[in-house]
Amino acid sequence: MTLSKRGRTVRNAIYCVLVYLFLFLPIAVVVAGSFNATESRPYLTWKGFSLMWYQRLFDGSQAALMEAFGHTMLIALTSTLLSTVIGTLVAVGMYRYRFRGKALIDALLYVPVVIPEIVMGISLLVLFAQAQVPRGMLTLVIAHTTFCIPFVVFNVRARLAGYDVSVEEASLDLGANRVQTFWNITVPVLAPGIGAGALLAFTLSIDDVIISYFVNGKTSVFPLKVMESIKMGVPPSVNALSAILLLFTVIFVVLTQSDLLSRHRSE
Amino acid sequence: MNEKIIVDVSHVDKYYGDNHVVSDMNLKVREGEFLTLLGSSGCGKTTTLRMIAGFEDPTSGEICIEGNPVAGKAPFERNVNTVFQSYALFPHMTIFDNVAYGLRIAKVPKADIATRVSDILELVQLEGFERRYPAQLSGGQKQRVAIARALVMHPTVLLLDEPLGALDLKLRKQMQLELKRLQRKLGITFVYVTHDQEEAMTMSDRIAVMHDGVLDQLGTPEEIYERPQTKFVATFIGETNIFEGCVNEVDTTKRISVGLENGNVTVAPQEGFRFGEFVTISVRPEKLRVSLEPREGFSLYGVVRDYIYVGSVIKCNVVLPNSNEVRFERLAGDELPKPGEVVFPYWEPDDCVLIHNRDNELYTALESIRLV
Numbered sequence A: 001m002t003l004s005k006r007g008r009t010v011r012n013a014i015y016c017v018l019v020y021l022f023l024f025l026p027i028a029v030v031v032a033g034s035f036n037a038t039e040s041r042p043y044l045t046w047k048g049f050s051l052m053w054y055q056r057l058f059d060g061s062q063a064a065l066m067e068a069f070g071h072t073m074l075i076a077l078t079s080t081l082l083s084t085v086i087g088t089l090v091a092v093g094m095y096r097y098r099f100r101g102k103a104l105i106d107a108l109l110y111v112p113v114v115i116p117e118i119v120m121g122i123s124l125l126v127l128f129a130q131a132q133v134p135r136g137m138l139t140l141v142i143a144h145t146t147f148c149i150p151f152v153v154f155n156v157r158a159r160l161a162g163y164d165v166s167v168e169e170a171s172l173d174l175g176a177n178r179v180q181t182f183w184n185i186t187v188p189v190l191a192p193g194i195g196a197g198a199l200l201a202f203t204l205s206i207d208d209v210i211i212s213y214f215v216n217g218k219t220s221v222f223p224l225k226v227m228e229s230i231k232m233g234v235p236p237s238v239n240a241l242s243a244i245l246l247l248f249t250v251i252f253v254v255l256t257q258s259d260l261l262s263r264h265r266s267e
Numbered sequence B: 001m002n003e004k005i006i007v008d009v010s011h012v013d014k015y016y017g018d019n020h021v022v023s024d025m026n027l028k029v030r031e032g033e034f035l036t037l038l039g040s041s042g043c044g045k046t047t048t049l050r051m052i053a054g055f056e057d058p059t060s061g062e063i064c065i066e067g068n069p070v071a072g073k074a075p076f077e078r079n080v081n082t083v084f085q086s087y088a089l090f091p092h093m094t095i096f097d098n099v100a101y102g103l104r105i106a107k108v109p110k111a112d113i114a115t116r117v118s119d120i121l122e123l124v125q126l127e128g129f130e131r132r133y134p135a136q137l138s139g140g141q142k143q144r145v146a147i148a149r150a151l152v153m154h155p156t157v158l159l160l161d162e163p164l165g166a167l168d169l170k171l172r173k174q175m176q177l178e179l180k181r182l183q184r185k186l187g188i189t190f191v192y193v194t195h196d197q198e199e200a201m202t203m204s205d206r207i208a209v210m211h212d213g214v215l216d217q218l219g220t221p222e223e224i225y226e227r228p229q230t231k232f233v234a235t236f237i238g239e240t241n242i243f244e245g246c247v248n249e250v251d252t253t254k255r256i257s258v259g260l261e262n263g264n265v266t267v268a269p270q271e272g273f274r275f276g277e278f279v280t281i282s283v284r285p286e287k288l289r290v291s292l293e294p295r296e297g298f299s300l301y302g303v304v305r306d307y308i309y310v311g312s313v314i315k316c317n318v319v320l321p322n323s324n325e326v327r328f329e330r331l332a333g334d335e336l337p338k339p340g341e342v343v344f345p346y347w348e349p350d351d352c353v354l355i356h357n358r359d360n361e362l363y364t365a366l367e368s369i370r371l372v
């Protein structure tokens, strides 16, 4: 059966709506749940609109959740910073210099990406136990930094593929020393790659469950807290916190995308 | 012409591993001149330029800029600036920021930067482009930004590596004139790299012809064209007829006679050529003549093969008995022998260039047993 042009348009529209529903309905449910005035488990029936769960996040009654969230943010920021710096240096160094064992190091970079997270979690735990490092913030940051580095390297490297070293030479030629050249030229030209890598690292760190589960010791983190609490239905406070996180993410994406878009137009 | 030497390259060798890229280079660049490094691809032009700029270190030898040895000095410590073949504009900066970059690094006061940048952009005819990004410019415009960015630093010497390589022919011709005009106006010393002999001839005060890492000849365009000192220079610059042979009579007051495979020829007497020596003779097509009867001192003959009409000149090919070809040129309208006719090529003894032929294998062999 052939459809008229109008018919095809309608059909396409329906497909689109379905795909987007599938993508966004769960998110909408989470956001809606955060405004639910219900007090009783399993928090599924709609009792009217309320901001009470948002209030409770900040009035101290959800201290454990908020503490876990704070830890997660701190870990994510620290490990993003560390993995971005290390990863960028690795990518630039591997791009610029030739040395023995480069191919091996290159291949090893893929290991943390491809091995199952559970294996990585166990091995880190064994390592920390053997080395008698007390599990907690420190081990979490080390673990997260470790699995984030390759992602930063890959993003920066992709940017380096189209990189012309002569811009650095031009900078040196115009009187800038090596340090000035690195900050004025190398970093800004690679910035989109570095930024993408950092963003990915941040996201990976925030929602990591498996590895964190092995190395967190007594330190609570947000994803693990959520896992614990959903055994008795998802409390709307988790929804509320998720919704806030979502809002920040959206704002951030919009800001960076518009910057990226304007950059694209100029390039 | 000012005789002050501003860049002095002396006995410079450069190896990349076992690859001898530049050998025993000696080059004195005079203040204010437009000097071109000319040579075919891979002959070491870029390498030479990069050693002057400080991006590569000579394996041995010394480079002085303004009389001071620059060994061990980084590029940012040398008062030379480079225009890169790939332009190397900073993609994340506007044209203004690109041009102002060096001045900002040098901590020039802000107001001065603004005037210097706008002056230089005016000079290269790019007013109004300050706020654009490099990606929003055409090739020729990028090229001018690259030149402006280097010139704004008032360098002692400006190094240019095939700056017009990526442009189409028309723009290239136009930029050649503009560059030459800029150089005259500013009086800055230019060391310019190209593999285009025509470009070198039109723009340069002096040309340094390089061949396989060796500086074959340094001279004015006229000297290079009229008195090439090696066979490579003779063939690389313009069109020419090459004859190889052996000196069979030397009369330093009257003439030198050279025996070729196809007969004898005569060249003007000159010092430094001995009986029995292997030589190369270069005769430009416009200097080669043909006669219908044998001329005194010449016993070459050949058959006219065909004519090629190139605008106002006619190029004619003559085949010699060993099936080598020689070519001569005439203005359209001149009377010409017909294809298939036998002719006797000759030239006025002063109209050819006699070159020592030391690449000759036989010569090398004889030299090694001290026979020559």
Ligand SMILES: Nc1ncnc2c1ncn2[C@@H]1O[C@H](COP(=O)(O)OP(=O)(O)OP(=O)(O)O)[C@@H](O)[C@H]1O
Pocket: B016, B019, B021, B039, B040, B041, B042, B043, B044, B045, B046, B047, B048, B195
């Ligand atoms: N970094 C390098 N490492 C090894 N060999 C090199 C390097 N740079 C250049 N070469 C070699 O040195 C030789 C001269 O190179 P150079 O770039 O100076 O040539 P060029 O005269 O500028 O040629 P072109 O006209 O093609 O630009 C070439 O054979 C090249 O392969």
Ligand SMILES: [Mg+2]
Pocket: B045, B046, B047, B161
């Ligand atoms: Mg080159």
